[in-house]
Amino acid sequence: MTVHSPGAPARAHEFALSSSNAGLEALSSWRELPRVQQPTWPDEQERARVFSELRTAPPLVFAGEVDVLRERLAAAARGEAFLLQGGDCAETFADSTADRIRNKIRTILQMAAVLTYGASLPVIKMGRMAGQFAKPRSSDTETRDGLTLPTYRGDGVNGFAFTEEARRPDPERLWRMYTTSAQTLNLLRAFTSGGFADLREVHAWNKGFISGPGYDRYEQLAGQIDKALRFMDACGADFDAIRVVEFYAAHEALLLDYEEALSRIDSRTGEIYDCSGHFLWIGERTRQLDGAHVEFLSQVRNPIGVKLGPSATVDDALRLIDRLDPDREPGRLTFITRMGAERIRDRLPALVEGVRDAGAQVAWVTDPMHGNTITASNGYKTRRFTDILDEVRGFFEVHRELGTVPAGLHMEMTGDDVTEVLGGTGEIDEAALEQRYETLVDPRLNHQQSLELAFLVAEALDQH
Template sequence: MEGTFLGTMVPGLFKVSWSGWSSMLPPKPKWSIDQIPDLSGKVMIVTGGNTGIGKETVRALLQHNAKVYLAGRNAEACAAAIRELKRDTGREAVFLRLDLADLKSVKATVEEFMSKETQLHVLFNNAAAMYPDVDLVTADGYDLQFGTNVLGHFYFTKLLLPVILGTINTSPPGTVRVIHTSSVGHEFVSGIDFDTFRDGPHRRRQDTTRLYFQSKFGNVVVSDEFHRRFADQGLISISLHPGNLKVNTERQPSLGSKLVSVFNPTLPGATLGALTQLWAGTALVGAELGGKVASLVSMQSQEAVLQRGLGIAKSLASGMGDNVNGLDPNDRTPDPDRLLSAYFHSTTTLNYVRGLLTSDFASLHHPRDWSLSHVRSPALRTEFERIVEGLSDALDFTQTIGLGSQHTSYEQGGGRGVLGEVDFFTSHEGLMLDFEEAMTRQFPTPSSLLSTAQATTFDGDAVTPPNVYYNTSAHFLWIGDRTRQLTGAHVEYFRGIRNPIGIKVGPSMAADELVRLLDIVNPDREGGRVTLITRYGAGKIESHLSSHISAVQKSGHPVVWICDPMHGNTLTSSTGLKTRHFGTIISELTSCLRIHAECGSRMNGVSLEFTGELSEDGFSVTECLGGSMELSEDQLSSRYQSFCDPRLNFEQSLDIAFLISNSFKKARVGRKGADSDVLYSELGGRKYPQP
């Protein structure tokens, strides 16, 4: 019976509090709308304000001089409600187009509101989907009731938080509030079934009544979590049960609504139902209700419900990385001391790596010492040994003719050499703008970047170089494929810093969009300023790369092209682990080399995620399938250590190096047919149809 109407209702009847039962026959309220204080100068939003208790809430707020935004998705119905309310109150609400079942619409609504207002004193999250057909889902694919009642309102509130918290600074204490309309139905469920969020067989087996009750429990969880996080900043977040009200069985024809409608003769209407949220939102006592569940009959703490909600909220809170919080659900509160610790460890690590790279660690002088014991294929081992011998012979030849012999090695006090050391730079995606902005500083433009004309006056006097902004958290930052919107905050930030920057380019990037993006971040067409990091996937690169190259060439923008063959080739193994197959990685890589050559362009580098990390027993990690060690799915879990993306291990990284070396050698001597050689085929390279 679990998930059915009876399986939800029968056990739930024994869980309902006295407040829930007594709201079936509510006593005469001790508080009325006449006690609402004057709300002149106050700005409020009521979602679902065109009908039911939402409309009655708007009516009462208008009567007390508030500026009210009536938010709803049906423009015609909202316009009719606004006309009715103006006729009755003499004041006009402002229509705000809002579809809580479409997260893009939610964001657009917030942008519209914030373009008009700088304050928001009370937000009434009142709207709800109730008992719809279980087949219905939101525009984003979520269960319609949870997606509308919980996720939509959560996202709406989250996006409005900057203006809400800003209003606190200019308002009397305890008057800025967020009101979440729940239901006594939240007492009928013991928690949240996460498998019902998205559509699927399990969700479709649930009764729509249970899904509604679950969403109402979600309202309590969200309200309490907002209180927990923002009460110290003065925000009052309250959830409430408006009372058992008359049910319209035409709008809600489920079995649950029909049974509840039996009590319609004794149940109050929308006018009385609006009292609870008006009381919570405007009464002075409302300042004491933060983190609690209000009802017509009593103000309850409902400790058991709130404790269940707290446990769920902890499990929902994002693990944002070791720099911010912990992976354990009980350790999800952001901790600024973690950032300080991360800064110290980052500095120490960078200094260690710099020291390591200047101590012969990166030297190419001893290729015969490289171990090839991991290579299982005899043919592949032969190819690798041939490459190593070729490199060794070339190095031996340079020593024979005395090249470099007149120089002292760097570790012995001499200058740097290309064979003994490597240049080392740091890089990351500029995703968290709060962090990146905090790490941004102004510095004078380096003299090396100034032309003679810029560095001197007409009379030849030196000019103080202008200050420019540098992000000091890395040498090189890139914009991710998810945050490259032309009018977005990330592009605006990257436009203003002087660091060399990268842009991830995927299959969703249109050619003309790429050129417009380059115009924004590099209007002066400065060489070396922008690196394009392509990441299509082995099966899509043939359809997209050549058009992107052609568009950039025609635009005249100087760019550096880098291939990222990792991110477009992620998959889930049959054992549930996130992984990548080495064969698809090298397929995209070799296709990228070939397409650039065919377009008269050049691939200038490769972006890889790899690690030399070893397990406690001295073996490499096992996170990507294939390669010369022929890693199989049943071996993935042996030493899978990544918390995020799967990485190539040391042996697979060496495979890539050999492959690239071999490809460039063939290009140098004029040989073609990269897809047919032994190295490519033995490493699992795959062929994809060309368009």
Template sequence: MNESLTVQGAPAPEVWDLLPAEQQPQWGAHPDLPGVRRALRTAPALTTAEDVRTLRRQLAEVALGRARVLQTGDCAEDIHECGATHTAAKARLLAELADRVALRTGHPVVRIGRMGGQFAKPRSRPTETAGGVDLPVFRGHLVNSPEPNAPARRHDPNRMLQAYEASAAVLRALDGARTDAYGPWASHEALVMDYESPQMRRDPETGDPYLASTHFPWIGERTRQPGLAHVEFLAALANPVGCKIGSSATPEQVVRLCRVLDPGRLPGRLTLILRMGAGTPASAVAPVVEAVQGAGHPVVWLSDPLHGNTVQTATGVKTRRLSDAVAEALTFRKVLEEQGLHPGGLHLETAAADVTECLGGPVTGEHALSERYESLCDPRLNPAQARELIDAVFS
């Protein structure tokens, strides 16, 4: 264990530590877990309260219709690709795509990377079959390894310290690349409570608690239940926070979620990231938007047009169609604008390299997917596909 991350002491658990939490690793009775949590509790903060406040002010501008957001990056970060070269390539693509949005909308764009902590993934099934053997599914480098063998797939809490160190490298690079309040900022899904909860810190100016593992944490469709650990944890933080909303969410559920995460109805506090699927008609999206608007929550509205559109080829390869992503994002824009609201931007899984994981644009058919399919989890847009999507949505 890194000496700088080794400390003693065990404070009383927070409320969310005592609540049920979905999609958590199965550490078992691993003897290292208490020490890892103690180490994370007093590790240097990866973000500052001042930066968190700055991002929240910028997102307030988006909520008020004066700016946009572009959030891009890997589905699951590779812990071995967190050096300066890889991070710079991702930040360059984010900046290029944000400039493209700015050119087409006339608004400044807040740049947020899915990086610096995107090492844990919720999964729909706990196991998968590889080579005829049932194995625990890969849940991101924070939990286990992608290699298809039993030792690699074992859940190991020591990997949280590796994820912390990798995140620190990415955050340092992003800090060096940030020239103004528009970014680049870091974000990740706040999924593994044993990693996130110990990294709560206090703002030295206000005394408010904030999550120091990232600037912008979000929770997903599988962990957005009020009264459970993830929602109660985010509710306690001063960070701007996000929540994915899928097609199964009812207007009443979303309004209840807004009441918990944005009780003060403050612009910039809460971002709702719609991931409805291209097959969800505008008539099904509109009631959710209407309900939130009617409840008086000035949220940032983002479209995630990829997560609801994952399909499998006949040979079992996961992919997404660019045409589906465009259709969903256009429906999102139409619904928001018809209600006089501001389509805040896009949340996209992208690769900085010319991968061949999604269909459309330069990837002309399923035969091409195998040419450069490198994702650790779900398929990502390559740069050309991301440009085409932005051009179609903001034309």
């Protein structure tokens, strides 16, 4: 039911996690604070029943894995590694199939190979998966043809169909969110430790996809990797280290009932870990300093991310550091910036300078997706690939000028050949959006666009 990070040092206390209520009472303090983006559960007894079942369920991740990830992120903040974080905008139960999970993992592995080979940096591989079943929304309700219903908040809360029954928040979905996440993590472990992720399979990862410039460029790089591996083999190198990879699971800690229920105490240290995922983040809409989400995540040992949009100030950033990382612990806090291509060069420098001058040790990561969302003339919610690339370039330019570290990339992507983002070498136009527009919330990069982005980032890292 769990995924262990292959190659990470084993820790005796990994399995010494308690689901007892003793010591976890403080976590419920979030319930006394202003909370946003939370569903209104219609049946409190049903919510409490599911919460109790989740409280006694096996953890999805373990303390030792989380501790290793914190060390990896500390290295990224120093410029000694790079975080690659990608996956669906919002997972769905129906699409959590072996094929789709494999394709996402394969795409992230391909991108990591491009980055590692092109920039000579270790890459921390992290999926927006095994828990990303809820999304913040701009409105609590949606109206169609005079009928007003609760908005779709993700499969962890309600259904997408526009009916009263589907849109009714159902706490039983929290249990299905847990079981589907467990199944996803099982597949993650199988794929990343069973030979599928072996770097010697770098060509095989490209099989099954359509041809195109992105794939051709990847095949050329794969050939170079093959040549390097043959040289290593001739020198008698031990290939055990490249047979398996560390792969971490992350999601937005949005549904606090779920997050609290899956928190456990490390019986060796007495510290609390949110065992729903290795890495958790707070969104732009839920980062209120006096709010429930900041309060909850300030109490767990997981590495934490915070999304910062164009309205974020230096004071916001410093106060968030004080709340979430008062000890200034390397690897604890990551700032994920989502400014938009037109604003990043103007808004990001002051934030980075202010945090740097305060002596805080955070990892800076770019999310080039959320600040670049538009509506196409035919009504589709989309993004322009050129805008995504421009925001990434701006992110690296700012850090290069300030002498600071660009630590990672956070993106919404899929391993499938969808048509949701305009442009790229596949030249997706507005008419093409109708061909394979499958997302239920935000548009995602497809496989070829993801590879194109990886080559751009590799070049930027190499120049930094």
